[in-house]
Amino acid sequence: MIRIIDKSNIHQFPKTMDQQFRLRHAVFVKEKGWKDFEKEGVYEKDQYDNDNATYVISIDSQGDAIGCFRLYPTMLPHMLSETFPNLVEGSVTRRPDVYEITRFHLSKAARQTTAWLELVAAIAEVGLDLGLSGVTGLTRTLRIPAMQAAGLSIRPTGLPVFMDGESNVSVIIDITEQSLSRINLNRGSTASVLERNLDRRDRA
Amino acid sequence: MASSKGKHFQIALDAIERIEAQRSADDLNTAVKHSIATFGYQNHCFVLPRSLAMPALRERKLLMSWPQAWFRQYDRWAKDDAVATAFRSRRSSFRWSDLDIRATASLRVMEMASDDFDMKKGFGIPIFGLDALEAGVSFSGPDLDETDEANFAVELIGIYAFNHYTKLRTAERKPSLTPRQREMMKWVAAGKTAWDISVIMSVSQDTVNKTLAAAMRNLEVVTRAQAIAEALRRREIEF
Structure with a gap:
């Protein structure tokens, strides 16, 4: 199940947010070796963890966070525009209907196809929910075929570069109803992946 | 003036556009060959990974522009080939020249033979699908642009050519499992072992294994997990 947390409901989910920052520490600091954003030795946080972020969090049957990605408006300074504009050919996309996706991850134990497809489905479902036409981001180049196999339509916006040796x-990534249908076909379910009855302000 | 990076990216984008405009596997073969020629590559080969269910290269090839004579020779040595092995062990694309070629006799013969066919140099791209290595893409030629920028452009071209190939294949495909294969696949999807299925369907375990191997060949996959995913994707079975 997928829980969406933003500034309108973040106060309701201190435990989920704490787990999310700890999980990011385990994945991005411990596993991937990104030391720059280590906080208090147990969290991973950067300047985009603020009121403008939307957290899309994978929750297991015990109610614990097992994965997440973060969406951030491209109209505001964001990771691609501030840190990696050189990875984008031409100008960085900045539109009200395009958000940036960062920190996509699952805990080591949750890394199997079902949980992964559910989080990928959330990209399309939450994107449609927010009225987006696309999301921009950085990915390992060899991750593209799996995302295509899942049903996403994804296009490069620059030539690849080596980062962390890869x-x-x-x-x-285009956000369309067609993508969501393809992903749902691969998941074997058309049911929404989103947790319902969240006290969240309508924003679209 | 466009940077060298910009130029290489544009070449990749143009190639991807040309590739995605093709409507048959034959036309796709030609488009791929032309696209990679920019960087000196003359031949390409898209293959499924070698497995017990599908050992022979001729069964596993998806797109290929190899000369027939080379293909016949290579099929015999494929299992010892360092490039074929690298697809299994590597998590990233690689220049053939970066591989550690062990000096066994068969490989030396292959080295010399590959020289005759202008296939001594190349670039390999492992394609990872939903849960496993799905294919290996190899581009080769005698005189290559092997700069990082050229390799990155070639990597994108290989990934998008493979994706377009799978789209064409999906569009052309007819129902591909026999009723018996379909019934067995349903039990596999329900988590039953070959022994369980042999009891349920009152057949020998050997028959189950053979039928499932045939189903996996029809589904063009190499593991049972992939077979379940592919059978679901093709709507051969449902949850």
Whole structure:
């Protein structure tokens, strides 16, 4: 199940947010070795963890966070525009209907196809919910085929470069009903992945 | 003036556009060959990973522009080939020249033979699907642009050519499992072992394994997990 947390309901979920920052520490600091954003030795946080962020969090049957991605408006200074504009050919996309996706991850134990497909489905479902036409981001280049196999339509926006010793590329993912249908076909379910009855302000 | 990075990216985008405009596997073969020629590559080969269910290269090839004579020779040595092995062990694309070629006799013969066919140099791209290595993409030629920028452009071209190939294949595909294969796949999807299924369907375990191997060949996959995913994707079975 997927829980959406933003500034309108973040006060209701201190435990989920704490787990999310700890999980990011385990994945991005411990596993991937990103030391720059380590906080208090147990969290991973950066300047985009603020009121403008939307957290899309994978919750297991015990109610614990097991994965997440973060959406951030591209109209505001964001990671691609501030840190990696050189990875984008031409100008960085900045539109009200395009958000940036960062920190997509699952806990080591949750890394299997079902949980992954559910989080990928959330990209399309939450994107449609927010009225987005696309999301931009950085990915490992060799991750593209799996995302295509899941049903996402994804295009490079620059030539890949080596980061952390691997080929990484800036991309834009189209948000469409068709993508969501393809992903749902692969998941074997058309049911929404989103947790219902959340006290969340309508924003679209 | 466009940067060298910008130029390479534009070449990749143009190639992807040309590739995605093709409507048949034959036309796609030609479009791929032209696209990679920019960087000196003459041949390409898209293959499924070698497995017990599908050992022979001729069963596993998806797109290929290899000369027939080379293909016949290579099929015999494929299992010892460092490039074929690298697809299994590597998590990233690689220049053939970066591989550690062990000096066994069969590989030396292959080295010399590959020289005759202008296939001594190349670039390999492992394609990872939903839960496993799905295919290996190889581009080769005698005189290559092997700069990082050229390799990155080629990597994008290989990934998008493979994606377009799977789209064409899906569009052309007819129901591909026999009723018996379909029934067995349903039990596999329900978590039953070959022994369980043999009891349920009152057949020998050997028959179950053979039928499932045939189903996996029809589904063009190499593991049972992939077979379940592919059978679901093709709507051969449902949850």
